[in-house]
Amino acid sequence: MSTFDFDFTEDQIIELLKGNKEPGEWFEAMEEILPYYEITTVNRVAGFIAQCAHESNNFRITEENLNYSAKGLNAVFPKYFVKAGRDAQQYHRQPEKIANVVYANRMDNGDTASVTDGASAVVVLSN
Numbered sequence: 001m002s003t004f005d006f007d008f009t010e011d012q013i014i015e016l017l018k019g020n021k022e023p024g025e026w027f028e029a030m031e032e033i034l035p036y037y038e039i040t041t042v043n044r045v046a047g048f049i050a051q052c053a054h055e056s057n058n059f060r061i062t063e064e065n066l067n068y069s070a071k072g073l074n075a076v077f078p079k080y081f082v083k084a085g086r087d088a089q090q091y092h093r094q095p096e097k098i099a100n101v102v103y104a105n106r107m108d109n110g111d112t113a114s115v116t117d118g119a120s121a122v123v124v125l126s127n
Helices: 010-016 023-033 042-056 070-076 095-102
Strands: none
Touching: 010 023, 010 042
8 A cells, every 4th residue: 555645634624614523533543544546646535535535524423414405306307307207206205216216327326226325425526
């Protein structure tokens, strides 16, 4: 496993993750896992932390809230519901069922019939 190409410190994470009550734990996790995925340069670490912090409210939210109403589904995910001819009412306030549709055929997932645990994703990095 490689090391970081710059001085990666807990103080940096404390400064970056304002409002997070456990920045030290996040630093330890990042220090261990980022080199495994070759996220070791200042630009790669900065990009990873920026995207993940944005998606998770500074690493405070570790589960995606997909508890949408039918109206919300058609507004937020029109590609998967209204435009796809899918009846959003059948998914109203059913987060796991919604996740199975939204994450099907993406990120190496199969179709909606094969995705049975779309709701288990913790952090999704979007393009």
